[in-house]
Amino acid sequence: MVTAAVRPPGEGAPRKAVRCGGPEGRNPAPYFKDVLDPGLRRGDEIWAVLATVPDPEIPVVSVVDLGIVRAVTPDRVTITPTYTGCPATQVIERDIRDALDAAGFRDVAIETTLAPPWTTDWITESGKAKLHAYGIAPPSEAATATCPQCGSAETEELSRFGSTPCKALWRCRACLEPFDRFKCH
Amino acid sequence: MASLPPIDLPRGATGDGSFDAPARDAVGGVLFDTLLRLGDDSLILGQRLGEWCGHAPSVEVDLSLANMALDLIGQASHFLNHAGAVEGKGRDGDALAFRRDVLDFRNCWLVEQPNGDFAQTMARQLLFSTWQEMLFGRLQASADETIAAVAAKAVKEVRYHAELSAEWVIRLGDGTDESRRRMADGLDWMWRFVPELFEMDAAAAESAAQGIGADVSLFREDYDARIRAVLAQATLEAPADQRPILGGRRGHHSEHLGHILAPMQYLPRTYPDATW
Numbered sequence: 321m322v323t324a325a326v327r328p329p330g331e332g333a334p335r336k337a338v339r340c341g342g343p344e345g346r347n348p349a350p351y352f353k354d355v356l357d358p359g360l361r362r363g364d365e366i367w368a369v370l371a372t373v374p375d376p377e378i379p380v381v382s383v384v385d386l387g388i389v390r391a392v393t394p395d396r397v398t399i400t401p402t403y404t405g406c407p408a409t410q411v412i413e414r415d416i417r418d419a420l421d422a423a424g425f426r427d428v429a430i431e432t433t434l435a436p437p438w439t440t441d442w443i444t445e446s447g448k449a450k451l452h453a454y455g456i457a458p459p460s461e462a463a464t465a466t467c468p469q470c471g472s473a474e475t476e477e478l479s480r481f482g483s484t485p486c487k488a489l490w491r492c493r494a495c496l497e498p499f500d501r502f503k504c505h
Numbered sequence: 506m507a508s509l510p511p512i513d514l515p516r517g518a519t520g521d522g523s524f525d526a527p528a529r530d531a532v533g534g535v536l537f538d539t540l541l542r543l544g545d546d547s548l549i550l551g552q553r554l555g556e557w558c559g560h561a562p563s564v565e566v567d568l569s570l571a572n573m574a575l576d577l578i579g580q581a582s583h584f585l586n587h588a589g590a591v592e593g594k595g596r597d598g599d600a601l602a603f604r605r606d607v608l609d610f611r612n613c614w615l616v617e618q619p620n621g622d623f624a625q626t627m628a629r630q631l632l633f634s635t636w637q638e639m640l641f642g643r644l645q646a647s648a649d650e651t652i653a654a655v656a657a658k659a660v661k662e663v664r665y666h667a668e669l670s671a672e673w674v675i676r677l678g679d680g681t682d683e684s685r686r687r688m689a690d691g692l693d694w695m696w697r698f699v700p701e702l703f704e705m706d707a708a709a710a711e712s713a714a715q716g717i718g719a720d721v722s723l724f725r726e727d728y729d730a731r732i733r734a735v736l737a738q739a740t741l742e743a744p745a746d747q748r749p750i751l752g753g754r755r756g757h758h759s760e761h762l763g764h765i766l767a768p769m770q771y772l773p774r775t776y777p778d779a780t781w
Contacts, residue, residue: 404659405579434583434654479565480665481572489565505661 362394369423370397376411377484380454383412387442390433398431400438403485403505440505457490457501465501467492477501536649537591538611539712541601542754543644543652544584545612548602549762550633551577552769553620562623569669573630576662583655603773607763608756615698617753617762624677624684625691630670632695635731636702638663639724648716671735678739685741692736693744700749703728709754 370392371384383389383399391398397416401409413430420428440459443451448458457465457475465475472494479489480503487500554574561567585598596604615633620626641663644656677688703725705713712718736743752758772779 401658403576403579404583404655404662405575405577407575434658435650437654437658479569480669481565481569483568485572485575485662489568503665 363392365423366392366394366397366420366425366428369419369425370416373412373415373419376408376415377486378451378454378456381443381447381450383416385444385447385450387438387444387447388412395427396429396431398433400433402438406485408484438505440502443502451502455499456487457499459502459504461504465490465499467495467497468499469497470495475499534591535708535712535715536717537588538708539649539718540584540588540591540652541611542613542709542718544581544588544598544601545610546616546633546637547577547584548581549610549612549765550616550629551575551581552765553616553618554626554630556620557626566623570626573666573669576659576666580655580659583651587651599773603770607758607766610756610758610762610766611754612758612762613698613701613753614750614759615695615702617759617765618695618698619761621691621694622687623673624687625694627670627673627677628688628691628695630666631674631735632699632732633702634663634666634670636699636721636728638667639728640719640721643719643724646716647718652717674735674741675739678736678741688739689741689744692741696744697747697750700746701751701753704749704751704754706751706754 367384367389370389371382373383375381375383375386375388378386386402388399388402389397390400397420399413399416413432416430420426420430443459451458452468455468457468464473466473467475470492472492474493475490476493477488478491478498482489482500486503486505488503489498490501491498551574554570554577557567557570558574559567561570581602582598585601589596589598589601615629618625618629620629638660641656641660644652645660647653647656674688674692677684679685680688703721705720705722709718709721713720733743
């Protein structure tokens, strides 16, 4: 069990609640509501902590970007696995636990739910943009992927299974570079 | 295509192949039994596919087989953890995977068949994944919420398995003389084990009646049509039907299962409760 006391200075301090996460379209709670309902403010703070937790396989996106976080209440975070056999699932839960503990939310429980099943539709628009910038073609229904290196649409699938369960292996015929494409599920 | 010799049954055996199956249906309840059947299919095939790791014909195929194994072991983990919870005796998925012996496994014979060459592995995968995709499509409506949730998620992953194996069966069947011969031999080996996938024994019928499991007999025709379509594209003929081999669902297995369990269970049995 990692305690805040053994963490390097700075890491144990509660993270500043910055509104950089949360599902898009969520309106910031008006201030007077925070006063009336402290739970609402606490929920926002938890969202902000979660937005700092990177996916262990694709650290450029957070667990919020990926749509892994399903719901947040003042005392509970509900997450969902992405792929049935994804070995990162357990690491993600542990990383979220560590981040919540470090930010002073030790009493917030983490719950895993399977239904409704996660789909790539839950990856936020900013998450998709980050994937693309990182060199991974984001999921889309389109038959061909756009090369994240050179932007060409002249691409082809090499293998349906890539370096992780969530990605397929593609190749660009224009710049000849291979790249990963997030599978559309 | 050389067909395997028919299976000789002892005198007095019943036609359903499970001539010496014990009459202990659905030990531990219908839901527990259903979960073991589902979980053990996934676990054993996942373990089998794992044997290919580092040995596949190309790095892409190596990744594909390992990815499919990972999907299957993920399914097994969900089903067996749930089975342990349903049973209520303090066993979790790991306990069920690593501390049961052959007679307590409820997987079908198809998944425990040896990998053989790559063609034989693809034959097994086509026959199993096509079936599992159709099964999970129905299990999304299961009365058990966990089964329904796992099926809804996994059906999309299993579709990849079915497509990948169909593509390889077609490519090898309609390939060189050697690849064609190997593909035909692989199908010939695995064909005997298809009828068991569609067996509705008393426990399966009860599970379907309670809305937990699916009545697999309802999609046999669709399954046959899908397999026939793949074989037609592969320019292969379906092997002749043989007397079915049944019994895996009641704990009767081929000699291969023990050889799978031995390396799989060695470490947790030798060092109980070992952790990383």
